[in-house]
Amino acid sequence: MTSQPILEVSGLTMDFGGIRALNALDLDVASGEIVALIGPNGAGKTTFFNCITGIYTPTEGNVWLTPPGGKRVSLNGLKPNKVTERGLARTFQNIRLFPKMTVLENVMIGRHCRTKAFILGAIFRDPRTRREEQDILETSYAMLEKVGLGEHCDEFAENLSYGAQRRLEIARALATEPLLLLLDEPAAGMNPQETIELEGLIKKISREGQAILLIEHDMKLVMSLSDRIFVMDYGRKIAQGTPREIRENPAVIKAYLGEEVDA
Amino acid sequence: MDYFIELLFSGLTRGSIYALIALGYTMVYGIIGLINFAHGEIYMIGAFTAFIVATVLSIYGFPLLAIVIIAGVAAVVWAASYGYTIEKIAYKPLRHAPRLSPLISAIGMSIFLQNYVLLAQSSDFLPFPRLIRDFPFMEPIAHIIGSTDLVILVTTVVVMVILTLIIKFSMIGKAMRATSQDRTMATLVGINVNRVISMTFIIGSSLAAIGGLLIASHIGQINFYIGFLAGIKAFTAAVLGGIGSVPGAVLGSMILGLTESFATGYVSSDYEDVFAFSLLVLILIFKPSGLLGKATNQKV
Numbered sequence: 001m002t003s004q005p006i007l008e009v010s011g012l013t014m015d016f017g018g019i020r021a022l023n024a025l026d027l028d029v030a031s032g033e034i035v036a037l038i039g040p041n042g043a044g045k046t047t048f049f050n051c052i053t054g055i056y057t058p059t060e061g062n063v064w065l066t067p068p069g070g071k072r073v074s075l076n077g078l079k080p081n082k083v084t085e086r087g088l089a090r091t092f093q094n095i096r097l098f099p100k101m102t103v104l105e106n107v108m109i110g111r112h113c114r115t116k117a118f119i120l121g122a123i124f125r126d127p128r129t130r131r132e133e134q135d136i137l138e139t140s141y142a143m144l145e146k147v148g149l150g151e152h153c154d155e156f157a158e159n160l161s162y163g164a165q166r167r168l169e170i171a172r173a174l175a176t177e178p179l180l181l182l183l184d185e186p187a188a189g190m191n192p193q194e195t196i197e198l199e200g201l202i203k204k205i206s207r208e209g210q211a212i213l214l215i216e217h218d219m220k221l222v223m224s225l226s227d228r229i230f231v232m233d234y235g236r237k238i239a240q241g242t243p244r245e246i247r248e249n250p251a252v253i254k255a256y257l258g259e260e261v262d263a
Numbered sequence: 264m265d266y267f268i269e270l271l272f273s274g275l276t277r278g279s280i281y282a283l284i285a286l287g288y289t290m291v292y293g294i295i296g297l298i299n300f301a302h303g304e305i306y307m308i309g310a311f312t313a314f315i316v317a318t319v320l321s322i323y324g325f326p327l328l329a330i331v332i333i334a335g336v337a338a339v340v341w342a343a344s345y346g347y348t349i350e351k352i353a354y355k356p357l358r359h360a361p362r363l364s365p366l367i368s369a370i371g372m373s374i375f376l377q378n379y380v381l382l383a384q385s386s387d388f389l390p391f392p393r394l395i396r397d398f399p400f401m402e403p404i405a406h407i408i409g410s411t412d413l414v415i416l417v418t419t420v421v422v423m424v425i426l427t428l429i430i431k432f433s434m435i436g437k438a439m440r441a442t443s444q445d446r447t448m449a450t451l452v453g454i455n456v457n458r459v460i461s462m463t464f465i466i467g468s469s470l471a472a473i474g475g476l477l478i479a480s481h482i483g484q485i486n487f488y489i490g491f492l493a494g495i496k497a498f499t500a501a502v503l504g505g506i507g508s509v510p511g512a513v514l515g516s517m518i519l520g521l522t523e524s525f526a527t528g529y530v531s532s533d534y535e536d537v538f539a540f541s542l543l544v545l546i547l548i549f550k551p552s553g554l555l556g557k558a559t560n561q562k563v
Contacts, residue, residue, distance in 0.1 A: 053451060084453035096448045098441045108434070109441045113453025115434055123425065136434070176453050 005066060006031050006211050007052075007088075007180050012061035014044075014051050014235075021047045022058070023235040029180055031068060034202070034212045036222045039232035040255060045215045046093060048232075049182055053090055054080040067179055085113045087179035091169040093188060093215075099158035103149055103168055106157050107140040110175025140175060147171045147201060163194035167201060174205070181205070183214040187221050195221060223247070231255065265407055270528040271521070272408040272416075276481070278520025279419035282513045283474030284497035285504075286426065287346075287467025289512040292501070293443040294463045295358075297365050301349055301372035302471060303494015304380075309342035309472025310391075310479040310489065311380060317392045331394050338472040345376075346468025347461055355457070373494075380487040387486065394480040411481045422473060423513060426466070430509065435462055443507070499543045505553025514554055518542070 007029040014022040021044045029035045037045050051058045052075065063075040065086055075083050089110075098106055115132055144150050147167040152160060157168060166186060173181055186202070187195045199221055206212055206225075216222050222229065223243045231239040231246060233255040239246060246252055284306050291299045317334040325333070353372045357365040397410045430436040442449040442459045450456050478493070479485045496519065504515025519539055526538035546553065 055447070055451075080447075080450040081453050081455050084451060089453075090451060092448075096445055098444045098448070100444055101437070101440060105437055105440075109437050109449075109454070110452050112434055112438050123429065133434070172452060 004031060004068070005029065006068075007213065008062075008064045008066070008072075009052065010062050012048070012051060012063065013059045014047055014056060015059045021235050022051065025061070025232070025235070025237055027230055027237070029211055029213050031179075031211050032206070032209050033227045034206050034214070034225050036226040036229045037213065037215050037232065038217070038219075038222055038229060039238075043232040044235040045232060046184060047235075049090060049184055049215065052083075053088055053182070054078050054083040065179060081113065084176050084178075087177070088182060089173035089176045089178035089180075090182035091166070091173055091184055091186060093185045095162075095165045095169055097157040097165060097168060097172070099156065101157060102154050103144065103157055103160065104137075104140055104153035106168055107143050107171050107175045108136055110143075110172040111136045111140060113176055143171045143175050144168075146174075146204075148197075163190055163197065166190070166194075166198065170201065170205075174210070178210075180211045180213060183212060183216075185215050185217060187216060187218045199225065266528065269407045270524045272412055273528075274521035274524030275517065276412040276415050276520070277523055278500075278517035279415050280474050280478045280493070281497045281500045281520055282516035283419060283422065283470045283477075284493060285501040285512040285516045286509065287471050288498050288501040289504075289506055289509060290439075290463050290467050293507040293509075294439065294460055295354070296362070297354060298369065298498070298506075299349075299354075299464075299467075300366070300369040300494070301353070301376060302346075302467065303490035303492075303497070304373050304376035305342050305346050305349075305468045305490070306471040306475040306493055306497075307380065307485070307487065307490030308345050308376065308475070309338040309468075310475030310485045311384060312341040312472070313338040313476040313479060314389060314391050314485055317394060321392055327394065327396065330392075334394070335473065335476055338476050339469045342472035342475070343465045343468045346464040346471075350461060350464045355460075373491075377487055377491065384487060388484040389486065391479040391483050391485050393483065394476075411477075415477045415481065418473065418477060422470060426470070427509070429466075435459070439463060496539065499539065502553055503543060503546050505556035508553070508555045511553055511555035518554075 005028045007027070009025060009027040012022055012025040013020065025048065027037070037048065039045055047056065050056045052063050054075070057077060064072045065075055065088065066072040067087065073086055075086060075088070078086070098109065101109070115136060141150070141153065144153055147170055149164060149168055149171065152164065157165065160168060170183070170186070187198055190198060195218065202212065202225055226243055229241065229243055229246045230237055231252050238251045238255060239249045241249070284302065287302045287305070288299060291297060291302070313334040316337040317330050320330045320333060349372055353368045354365050357368055395411045395414050397405065401408070401410045401413065430439065438449070438454045438459050439462070441452070441454060442456055446456055497516065500516040500519040501512045502515070503519060504511030504513070519542065522542050523535050523539050527535050550556070
C-alpha cells in the first residue's frame, strides 16, 4: 500500500500509575485500507483506541489525521467530540447504543456534529433548519439501509438482536462521516452466521473507500479482511505485515502460544 | 360542586407553576445527576427581573401587553444567563468530583443568591404590578376560575408542548437524551456535552423565570425568600413523579398542586404543607423511584 496515510501514530505511550499500558507504539493506516490490530487479552488494544479517540490523554506520543488532499491535523489533547469532528469514529467491544432511543434516532445523533442548527431554530423552524433536518433524515435512512436495518428504524435500540445492535453501532459511527472507522471487536459474541454477515458488511463499507482499523480476536475474520496487521503484546508492537507474514512470524506465534520447549 | 371545581382549577394552577420549576430540577438531574438547589433562586430572580422591568415600563406608560412581553423576555433572558453562569462557576469545575461536592456547591449558591437579592432589594415584600387584567369573557365563571389562573394554565400548556417537541424531535433534544443515557458515548459520536449541559440549564432557567413572572403577578407581591419554598415544593413534585423524567415532573406537580388545593379547601390552609410533604413520604416509602421513575420512562 503506497497511498497516502490517513492516520499516523508515533511513539504513543500510556502510563497508568506505574503500569505502562502502551509503550512507544507506532502505527499508520492508509486511505481505503483495512488494518487489524491483534494481540492477546490485556495487550493494550482497547487502551490504544481510548488514547487516539481522546478518552485517555496519552502520556507521550503523537496522533495525526490527514484528510484526503488536506493538511495533517494533530489530535493530541483534543476532547472526544472534537476528535469525532476531525474524523475518527468508533464502536465498542461491549455495545454502547442509546438504548431508549429509536434505531433511527441513534443514527441521527451521529449526524449531530455535522449540523449547525441551534435552539432558536428548533423553536422557530426556519427553512434552513427544516432543510437540514430533512437532510439528516435522508442520510440516516440511507445509512440504515446500507447496514440492513431499514425496516427496524422505529424500534428502540435495546430491542434489537445482538447482531443488529452491532450493525446499528457501525451505522451510527458511519453517520459522523469518519475518515477512519475504528471497530473494537465487532465479531465478539456473534454466532457464525452473524459473523459472516458482518464480514460482508465490513467488505462492503471498505469497497466504498472507507478506511477501517479493527481490533479482533476472530483470526479467520482478521486474515480474510485485513490488508495489513499490527500485533501487540504487553503494550508493545511485536510485529506488523501482511496476513501471510504475520501467520509465519515466530514472535507472534510465541505471544499467542507461548515458547516452544526443547525436547 | 362549584367549590370543588374552583379547588380543582386552583390546584391545577399551583401545579402548573410547580411544573415549570420542577422541569428544571428534573432535566438537570437527568443530564448530570445533580440536584440543583439554586434552581428555586433562579425562579425568584426571574420574578424580580420581571418586577423591575414591569415597574419601570409602567412608569413610562407603556401599554399593558407590551409590558408583559418585554418583562417576560427580560426575565427569561436574565434568569437564563444566571442559570448558565451558575453552572459554569459552581458545577462545571466539580464535574469529576464526588457527588456530594456539587450538591454542597448548589446549596451555597442558593444561600448566596438569596442574600444577594436581600441586600440589593431589601427584605420587604414588594408589590408586584398586576400584569394580567380580568378578561370580560371570563366574567360569568370568574368565581370558579380567575383570568390569571387561565393565563397560567394556558401558558404552561403551551410551554410544555414546545418543550416536548424540542426534546422529541430537534437535534438538540436528541443530543440531550443521548447525553442523559450515556455521556461518554455521547461525546464519542461528536456531541459537545458541555454545550448540551449549558443548554439544559438555560432551558430550565427560562421555564423557572416564566413561572416566577406568572406567580408573582398572581399573588401580587414578591420578596427574596419566595424561591426557597417554591423550590422545595417543585423538588418534591419532581421526586414524586420520578426525578429525571420529564412527564413525571409534570404529573408530580399536578398531583402536588391538587393535593394542596383540596387540603386547603376541605381541611384547613394550616395543613397545606403537611399534606404535601406527607404525600412525598408515602411515595418514597411505597415507590422510591417515583411515579414514572427511570425503569419505564425516558429521561432528559
